[in-house]
Amino acid sequence: MPNSNAKFHRGGREASRRELVSRSLQSAQHCLEEHDFGTAYAHYLLVLNLAPELKTSVKETFQFTLFKWAEELDSLARIQDLFNCYEQALELYPNDEVICNSMGEHLFRMGFRDEAAGYFHKAVKLNPDFADARENFYRVANWLVERWHFIMLNDAKRNLTYLKAIENAVHSGCSSVLDIGTGTGILSMFAKKAGASCVYACELSKTMYELACDVVAANNMEREIKLLHLKSLDIEIPKHIPERVSLVVTETVDAGLFGEGIVESLIHAWEHLLLQPKPKNQEVSARDYGRVIPASATVFGMAVECKEIRRHHRVGMREVAGVCLSNSVQFFSPTYAFAGSEDTVEPYTTEKLSRIPGGYIPLTEPCQVMTVDFNDLQELKSLATRKPWKLSLPVTGGGILDAIVVWFVLQLDDEHALSTSPSEETCWEQAVYPVQGLPDYSVKTGDTVMMEVCCQDCYLKIQKISSLTSECGMDFSDRDNTLSLGNEAELCNALAGLQTTSKQAGSSQVCVLESTEIALLNDVPYHECFKAAMSKVLLSLNPSKDLQSMDVDGHGSGINLQENQNKGSLDEAPDPLYILDVSEGFSILPIIAGKLGPVRAYSSVEKEQHQAALNIISEANHFPKETLEFWLSHLEEESVVLQRPKSDKLWSIIILDVIETSGLIQQEVMEKAAISRCLLHSGGKIFPQYVLVYGMLVESESLLLESAVQGTEPTLGFNIAPFINQFKVPVRVYLDLSTLPCVPLSKPAELLRLDLMNPLLNSPSREVKVQICKSGRVTAIPFWYHIHLDEDHTLNTSDESSHWKQAAVVLDEPIPVQVGDELVLDVQHHKSNISITVKR
Numbered sequence: 001m002p003n004s005n006a007k008f009h010r011g012g013r014e015a016s017r018r019e020l021v022s023r024s025l026q027s028a029q030h031c032l033e034e035h036d037f038g039t040a041y042a043h044y045l046l047v048l049n050l051a052p053e054l055k056t057s058v059k060e061t062f063q064f065t066l067f068k069w070a071e072e073l074d075s076l077a078r079i080q081d082l083f084n085c086y087e088q089a090l091e092l093y094p095n096d097e098v099i100c101n102s103m104g105e106h107l108f109r110m111g112f113r114d115e116a117a118g119y120f121h122k123a124v125k126l127n128p129d130f131a132d133a134r135e136n137f138y139r140v141a142n143w144l145v146e147r148w149h150f151i152m153l154n155d156a157k158r159n160l161t162y163l164k165a166i167e168n169a170v171h172s173g174c175s176s177v178l179d180i181g182t183g184t185g186i187l188s189m190f191a192k193k194a195g196a197s198c199v200y201a202c203e204l205s206k207t208m209y210e211l212a213c214d215v216v217a218a219n220n221m222e223r224e225i226k227l228l229h230l231k232s233l234d235i236e237i238p239k240h241i242p243e244r245v246s247l248v249v250t251e252t253v254d255a256g257l258f259g260e261g262i263v264e265s266l267i268h269a270w271e272h273l274l275l276q277p278k279p280k281n282q283e284v285s286a287r288d289y290g291r292v293i294p295a296s297a298t299v300f301g302m303a304v305e306c307k308e309i310r311r312h313h314r315v316g317m318r319e320v321a322g323v324c325l326s327n328s329v330q331f332f333s334p335t336y337a338f339a340g341s342e343d344t345v346e347p348y349t350t351e352k353l354s355r356i357p358g359g360y361i362p363l364t365e366p367c368q369v370m371t372v373d374f375n376d377l378q379e380l381k382s383l384a385t386r387k388p389w390k391l392s393l394p395v396t397g398g399g400i401l402d403a404i405v406v407w408f409v410l411q412l413d414d415e416h417a418l419s420t421s422p423s424e425e426t427c428w429e430q431a432v433y434p435v436q437g438l439p440d441y442s443v444k445t446g447d448t449v450m451m452e453v454c455c456q457d458c459y460l461k462i463q464k465i466s467s468l469t470s471e472c473g474m475d476f477s478d479r480d481n482t483l484s485l486g487n488e489a490e491l492c493n494a495l496a497g498l499q500t501t502s503k504q505a506g507s508s509q510v511c512v513l514e515s516t517e518i519a520l521l522n523d524v525p526y527h528e529c530f531k532a533a534m535s536k537v538l539l540s541l542n543p544s545k546d547l548q549s550m551d552v553d554g555h556g557s558g559i560n561l562q563e564n565q566n567k568g569s570l571d572e573a574p575d576p577l578y579i580l581d582v583s584e585g586f587s588i589l590p591i592i593a594g595k596l597g598p599v600r601a602y603s604s605v606e607k608e609q610h611q612a613a614l615n616i617i618s619e620a621n622h623f624p625k626e627t628l629e630f631w632l633s634h635l636e637e638e639s640v641v642l643q644r645p646k647s648d649k650l651w652s653i654i655i656l657d658v659i660e661t662s663g664l665i666q667q668e669v670m671e672k673a674a675i676s677r678c679l680l681h682s683g684g685k686i687f688p689q690y691v692l693v694y695g696m697l698v699e700s701e702s703l704l705l706e707s708a709v710q711g712t713e714p715t716l717g718f719n720i721a722p723f724i725n726q727f728k729v730p731v732r733v734y735l736d737l738s739t740l741p742c743v744p745l746s747k748p749a750e751l752l753r754l755d756l757m758n759p760l761l762n763s764p765s766r767e768v769k770v771q772i773c774k775s776g777r778v779t780a781i782p783f784w785y786h787i788h789l790d791e792d793h794t795l796n797t798s799d800e801s802s803h804w805k806q807a808a809v810v811l812d813e814p815i816p817v818q819v820g821d822e823l824v825l826d827v828q829h830h831k832s833n834i835s836i837t838v839k840r
Helices: 002-033 037-050 052-075 079-092 097-109 113-126 131-144 148-153 156-171 186-194 206-218 262-272 307-313 377-385 488-497 515-521 524-541 558-570 589-594 608-620 669-677 701-707 721-727
Strands: 176-180 198-202 225-228 247-250 291-293 296-305 329-332 349-351 367-373 389-394 403-411 417-419 430-434 448-456 459-468 509-512 577-581 599-603 628-630 651-655 680-687 690-695 731-735 749-755 765-771 776-788 794-796 806-817 822-830 833-839
Touching: 002 037, 002 052, 037 052, 037 079, 052 079, 052 097, 079 097, 097 113, 097 131, 113 131, 113 206, 131 833, 148 701, 148 721, 156 186, 156 247, 156 291, 156 417, 176 186, 176 262, 186 198, 186 206, 186 225, 186 247, 206 225, 206 721, 247 262, 262 377, 296 389, 307 349, 307 430, 307 515, 329 608, 367 377, 367 389, 367 459, 377 448, 403 459, 430 459, 509 608, 524 577, 524 589, 524 651, 524 680, 524 794, 577 589, 589 599, 589 608, 589 628, 608 628, 669 680, 701 731, 701 776, 701 806, 749 765, 749 822, 749 833, 776 833, 806 833
Parallel strands: 176 198, 176 247, 198 225, 247 291, 329 509, 577 599, 577 651, 599 628, 651 680
Antiparallel strands: 296 367, 296 403, 349 430, 389 448, 403 417, 403 430, 448 459, 690 749, 690 776, 731 806, 765 822, 776 794, 776 806, 822 833
């Protein structure tokens, strides 16, 4: 009887379980119908815990419920609850690539890039064909493992120079080594190979630390190199390392030398982690003293003329497509706008001058800006407190003063040095300090370029750049910062000839734009093309006499426009046409539209400073106040930008940003186009109406070196490539095809059409046959766009005047080809991402 009772109880429990599971499934379905995703999610958790055998059958519905509930939690800022839900879901489905990818997306949006990369990487490993996860991983890989890692590891000269300097130090008695900012761990492995008895390495980035662990283990040094997931400033003795070391090696330098924090980290190292420095001018054994590689650095500077730098940092005209840019608005790029502020903003941009479009012209000879001894603690400490000093560069060739370019020579030891000069074959870029705010940028032979130099907030700052004409005869080169002047008249003459970059006085509106936004403002064909295309649409929609006198050719007057509109108001004023510009960043297209007749133009710019600038420009062009409005101020929910202008009105033109400046297609642009088509007036248009993608086959060793580590040869036999190449991405962005070192192996070919007005013409995939016109190895497929506003007005993103850059797909393996061969390209378009593969 006891056995019978047990069976009866087990049977009863099983029946109760099945009943509870059934009721919970019904409740979950009912909650989904009511959009009560939180309760539905709780029911599914109960079901899956009680009935694991249902995992496969309810998987898709559970995923849908999880994602909807996560969106709701995100909107309510219940972040911890959101992550708890994902952790519960991953306990139930630990190998579900869709859940892993979604978890990564939430983490990435919240700024947890390291953690997001882990989930994206896992999702790709679970399903290499999962396009969403693959594209997410590529996007985050650019953040986590910056592209310069590949370039530097492929620089065999740089690696060999460091190896020899480290060998010299170790052989001279430096037996214990600390590698600060180890990255892949290559300098630590150099130290171990050289014979150091104790090697420690620290790395702050979680991704790079884990990568270094894998690299060190793969090279059989995991027991000989101690890796620390720490910032060097947080290392303590004996907690992390047992005693002070005799050698610190580091390459925590950027194009401006100090931007990676090398001064701060070396001050801390000398005070807390290194043995005392070797006394100068004394012949003693190096064994008992500390030293640093690199030992010192010399910084050089030069004034240059460069059209490409100029068009990204100075607005070069006062009128664009008939729109007057008011003198009351002063445009600056961030490097200038924050130069004198207390904000810690990188005071320079970087460029590889040897590949800059249009090249550059030196206006002065290279001049030594400063030196720094990394083995002198007092000198390092004095850098931050040192008062700014003046520097003068005699002009040796006339031209336009566009920038001060800076590079350095890194002296690793007495025998070995690395130069980042633009005239050297180097993996380094140069630091560029654009010149802005001068009334006149022209200089001639005999003039002097003046500047102020200081080291502040871990940056080398060059500011207050000015030019002094040769007629003044004034000497600024004295070291005491005093002016050697003969008399008061000479002083007045000198001051009259001095052009400084101090901000203009008066009530000018300062408008800080990103360099890409300034390049866009300088793109004349872009604005003229939009003007002509908008004129065509507006004329077709309202061919009234008011629109007949539109300022189509750019010669009309804003005053006449206002007079026409005022005159029209005496009769029956025509209904205005509505135009919405939702392009990214600062755009004057709504103002250009406002010049074309009775329209209501809406701008989607968000920054108050940008809105103020657009209002001033509108007033300068005599617009009625209602002509330009800011769309986001009309919306209750900013995330839903694409809405009707009014309950009874539709848009005549919607301007979408289709191509990023980087050369990629904007995220979710096709989804935005689908919504926009539903909001258009009959006869209204989306700009652009369609886009054609063009590409060609090239051989480019540079693109290979910039995209992946090429075997063990450049890394001097160490096995690093398989590990860091996990973070390579197939598409290189921000390219300038005009200066890219490459050999074209085919003619340009149309790869894909993206139609925003007629989606039936779109195809998610296409095969394209490309004829080889030159023998070689296909290593990459650069691509660019022809942006068709309509059939008559087209923009080419590869044009010299274009503000857009180009992109390229880099092949995993080069393909040898002969003249006359034909390759078939498989072109895929998925969620605004283009993939191009070669079919064998």
